[in-house]
Amino acid sequence: MELKFIWIQDYKNIKNIGFNFNHSIEEEFQFVNGEIIINSKSNNTPKKFFKDNISGVTAVVGKNGSGKTNLTEFLNFNLAHVTNGGLAVYFANYKGIVIIGKFIFYQESIKIENKETLEKLGYEMLDYKHAPLDKQGGRKWAIMSENAYVYYSPSFEFRYINMRDNLMNISTSYLAFNDANLSTRYYNIPDYPSYSNTKITDTLTAHYINEMIREADFILNHDSKKYIDVTPTELIVSVDSLEENRLLQTEYISSEETDEKKINKGTLWSELSDLENQVWNYWYSELQHFKIADSDEEQLYDYYLIPVNNQKDFFRRLFLINLFKILVTTGTEFNHGFFRNSIYENENPSNVIEKKIKEIDEKLIQFIEKCSWEENKQRVRKSSYFDKNELGHFELIRNATLNTNNDKEKNTFVELLNLCNEITESRIHFHYKFTSNYSSGQKSLLNFYSRFYWVKNQISANENQVSHYNKKKQLIIFIDEGETALHPEWQRVFFNKATIFLSELFEDRKIQLILTTHSPFVLSDIPKDNVIFLNRDGNGNCMISTVEIKNNTFGANIHDLLANNFFLNDGLIGDFAKKKIAITLNWLKIKANELNSSKNRTNLQFKIDPNIEILNFGTKQEEFNYHKQIIDLIGEPLVKDKLMTMFLEYVGNDSDKLKYELEKAKAKVIELEKRIKP
Numbered sequence: 068m069e070l071k072f073i074w075i076q077d078y079k080n081i082k083n084i085g086f087n088f089n090h091s092i093e094e095e096f097q098f099v100n101g102e103i104i105i106n107s108k109s110n111n112t113p114k115k116f117f118k119d120n121i122s123g124v125t126a127v128v129g130k131n132g133s134g135k136t137n138l139t140e141f142l143n144f145n146l147a148h149v150t151n152g153g154l155a156v157y158f159a160n161y162k163g164i165v166i167i168g169k170f171i172f173y174q175e176s177i178k179i180e181n182k183e184t185l186e187k188l189g190y191e192m193l194d195y196k197h198a199p200l201d202k203q204g205g206r207k208w209a210i211m212s213e214n215a216y217v218y219y220s221p222s223f224e225f226r227y228i229n230m231r232d233n234l235m236n237i238s239t240s241y242l243a244f245n246d247a248n249l250s251t252r253y254y255n256i257p258d259y260p261s262y263s264n265t266k267i268t269d270t271l272t273a274h275y276i277n278e279m280i281r282e283a284d285f286i287l288n289h290d291s292k293k294y295i296d297v298t299p300t301e302l303i304v305s306v307d308s309l310e311e312n313r314l315l316q317t318e319y320i321s322s323e324e325t326d327e328k329k330i331n332k333g334t335l336w337s338e339l340s341d342l343e344n345q346v347w348n349y350w351y352s353e354l355q356h357f358k359i360a361d362s363d364e365e366q367l368y369d370y371y372l373i374p375v376n377n378q379k380d381f382f383r384r385l386f387l388i389n390l391f392k393i394l395v396t397t398g399t400e401f402n403h404g405f406f407r408n409s410i411y412e413n414e415n416p417s418n419v420i421e422k423k424i425k426e427i428d429e430k431l432i433q434f435i436e437k438c439s440w441e442e443n444k445q446r447v448r449k450s451s452y453f454d455k456n457e458l459g460h461f462e463l464i465r466n467a468t469l470n471t472n473n474d475k476e477k478n479t480f481v482e483l484l485n486l487c488n489e490i491t492e493s494r495i496h497f498h499y500k501f502t503s504n505y506s507s508g509q510k511s512l513l514n515f516y517s518r519f520y521w522v523k524n525q526i527s528a529n530e531n532q533v534s535h536y537n538k539k540k541q542l543i544i545f546i547d548e549g550e551t552a553l554h555p556e557w558q559r560v561f562f563n564k565a566t567i568f569l570s571e572l573f574e575d576r577k578i579q580l581i582l583t584t585h586s587p588f589v590l591s592d593i594p595k596d597n598v599i600f601l602n603r604d605g606n607g608n609c610m611i612s613t614v615e616i617k618n619n620t621f622g623a624n625i626h627d628l629l630a631n632n633f634f635l636n637d638g639l640i641g642d643f644a645k646k647k648i649a650i651t652l653n654w655l656k657i658k659a660n661e662l663n664s665s666k667n668r669t670n671l672q673f674k675i676d677p678n679i680e681i682l683n684f685g686t687k688q689e690e691f692n693y694h695k696q697i698i699d700l701i702g703e704p705l706v707k708d709k710l711m712t713m714f715l716e717y718v719g720n721d722s723d724k725l726k727y728e729l730e731k732a733k734a735k736v737i738e739l740e741k742r743i744k745p
Contacts, residue, residue: 068168068214069122069579070146070543076162076177079137081609085164086138088581089123089597098164101180103171105188112594113636118570120577122541125592127583129601134609135583138601139547142581144220144320146543165199166190167214170207173201211390215539217522220547233539235525238547247273252312268310276311278514279500284524285517286501287471287481294564295465295512299503300472306385306465306497308458313642314396314494315389334403335374335395339388342406346384350464353377359444363398368446373463375440381464383435384410387428389496391485394420397494423490424487430483438467472502511552516568520678523572542573546582550589558588566743587628594621640703651697652710653679654690659717691718 069090075081087095093108117124127135162174173179174553175194182192195201200211214231220238233570236242247253283302285291293299296411309315317336354371361370391406399420410423416422447459471477480499487495505513530538549565550558569578584590590598598620620628629639640648656673663671686691698714701707708731715724 068170068210068541069577070142070165070167070581072164072166073142074098074164075141076174078161078163079134080132080142080603080607081134081137084609084611086599086611088125088579090579091122096166101164101178103164103181103185104180105185110596112596116594117566117580118578120570120574121566122577122579124566124580124597125582125599126597127581127599127601128585128590129612130603133601134602136434136547137609139218139545139581139583142545143216146214146216161198165198167211170211172255200678209537213540215526215542217519217544217547218547219515219518219540219545221514221549221551222547235450235522237522239514239613242277242518243274244270246270246277246426250277252307252314272311276498278446279519280498281359281517281521282513283499283501285513285520287477289516289520291513291516294516294568295505295509297503297505297509299501299505300470301502302469302471302499303502304438304467304480304497304499305468306382306389308461308465310458311498312389312496315392315496328400331400332395335401335406338403338406339391339395341409343388346381346388348635350381351460354460354463361444367448369449370444370446371463372442372444373510377444378464379435382467383428383431385465386431386497387424390424390427390491393491393494393496394607397492420490423486426484427483429491430479430486434469434479434483435467437479438469440467493571507552508554508557512557515549515565517616518567519572541577541579543579543581544569546580548583548585550584550586558586561586562589587625590620590628591623591625592621595619619665644701647697648701648706648710649679650682651674651694652713653681654694655710655713655717657681659713662717694718 069092070088071090071092071094072085072087074083074085076083084099085096088110089110089112093110094105095108097106100541127138129135145163146166146167159323162176164170164174164177169190170193171179171185171190172193172195175196179185179192186192193199193203193207195203200207214233216234218234218236218238218241220240223239223243236245242249247268247270250273253273271589286298287302290298307315354373354678357371357373357377359370359372387410388406391401391409395401401420405421409421409428413428416425445463447463450459469476469480471480484495484499487497526539546565553561566580569580582589595618600612602610603611618627626639653676656675660672660675663669682690682693684693695714698707698710701710716729719727
């Protein structure tokens with residue numbers, strides 16, 4: 068169901084205002100004197116103007132502080148709280164009206180005088196106490212939970228919106244703090260006493276790893292060059308350390324434990340620990356043979372050259388040991404001795420789980436052989452002791468690099484990844500990322516695409532795996548200043564590429580798109596009828612403006628849009644340049660007044676602005692040169708010509724005037740020659 072209208076009585080700087088959102092039915096709403104009035108909407112935007120499955124697009128623009136982000140925040144708090152079979156009330160006592168599809172939700176204290184008229188039009192009136200649906204049950208839950216809400220913002224701030232079952236919050240602020248809680252690799256720890264060697268993943272590390280994985284998943288499964296200029300091909304796969312995956316930490320089993328399953332689990336953990344220690348001890352012993360006589364000036368590092376075969380061998384062993392740990396943690400049972408035999412003996416599998424592991428090992432060996440292994444000099448910080456849990460020595464052998472430029476090589480990793488996800492229920496024991504020289508703008512675009520691709524997979528996984536999870540037929544997507552940090556050229560193409568990508572990504576669902584923007588490039592892609600213009604009243608409160616934008620925004624020149632005071636209040640040049648030019652203009656006026664006074668032309672006096680700084684110079688020549696250079700620096704031809712004309716008239720001499728006129732004539736000739744050239 069589409070969001071049609073929302074009326075807010077009081078939220079931050081939004082008071083007693085109604086907002087109409089574009090949707091597939093041509094009607095708009097008002098709440099006046101206790102009545103909800105529905106009028107036919109005169110929308111000049113053609114049907115299927117955006118994409119077939121994009122039912123509506125609404126852009127919200129306005130000055131800083133006018134309420135754009137407050138409106139988006141409010142929508143997320145009060146619409147995305149409907150879960151499958153329950154209600155998560157985060158924002159309480161919202162007084163207002165929300166119209167979604169054919170449902171009109173209104174806070175119980177608000178008197179709707181024309182309920183009968185609205186019901187005759189097919190609308191169902193539903194009152195609430197705290198937030199929409201808190202008093203409703205039965206079919207409303209099922210119907211409303213068919214909507215999913217996605218909130219994207221690339222900005223980092225400490226104001227962020229909590230996750231709800233049908234709100235996928237992929238804003239930078241939310242993910243930076245909560246990626247550690249969105250993956251079992253970080254927070255799903257068995258309930259056992261803490262030990263001093265327990266490793267805790269910090270939120271920044273968790274966010275970094277998850278962001279790299281999201282980006283890599285998008286690149287592996289899409290033609291990213293279609294949306295970003297370049298596609299990286301060097302994929303680095305790394306076996307997790309304890310700090311990066313808390314599921315790998317040994318579960319403590321008390322000696323007094325009587326539960327057979329737990330006792331068996333403890334035995335399996337002991338076997339794995341012994342096997343891991345043997346691998347590490349052998350590795351560390353071998354490592355001494357690979358040390359080379361090299362050192363830095365401060366002698367802080369040891370240097371190694373590790374043969375390729377050794378790199379491959381230890382990568383495989385560590386990969387499998389971590390896989391076994393995940394499986395034991397998640398409750399899979401094994402026969403004693405299975406782990407050692409799998410790594411060293413390559414025995415034939417006897418049951419389903421062993422067959423899966425055998426398949427993974429075979430695919431792992433294929434992957435390892437396709438990777439690029441080089442015997443390069445590596446360094447590790449010197450240490451007085453060896454700790455297998457420290458990343459130093461672990462870093463020497465836990466990484467494999469694959470060139471994905473070839474589809475066969477890429478598919479080998481994807482198949483390995485899918486097998487591991489299947490057997491571990493997506494609790495994988497390694498992470499992966501692409502190395503690239505992305506600019507910050509390219510990185511922002513990649514984050515945009517990869518996070519929405521992650522959302523699609525999350526929704527699909529829930530629909531396939533969770534029995535009570537309703538299919539999401541409609542997505543309401545909020546993009547809060549998605550063009551932030553993008554180069555102007557990428558701002559120009561952002562909306563077009565975003566709509567193409569989202570419509571293809573969610574091709575089996577309807578999409579309603581609501582976006583806020585500060586960019587005239589984005590606004591020039593959207594018709595005026597699809598734009599809500601916000602401003603501030605004298606008290607700083609939000610108001611909807613209907614007068615400032617007189618012409619259509621769609622296809623408008625961005626200079627005209629910039630000149631509108633929704634973007635710039637004081638012209639199209641920077642404030643620093645504006646003030647420098649104002650000083651020179653004021654100086655020219657003073658010189659003009661002095662000259663006119665000396666010639667008794669008092670009627671030609673210029674008005675001097677007393678608030679503009681007057682510069683002091685050692686000599687008149689220095690003063691003359693300074694202001695002449697300011698004029699020479701100006702890039703706007705009309706402003707430059709006007710100031711130069713004043714300069715020559717009131718300060719210059721005949722020679723300067725003649726020289727300037729010649730320069731203008733030459734420039735005109737060059738311009739005319741360019742025009743007549745075939």
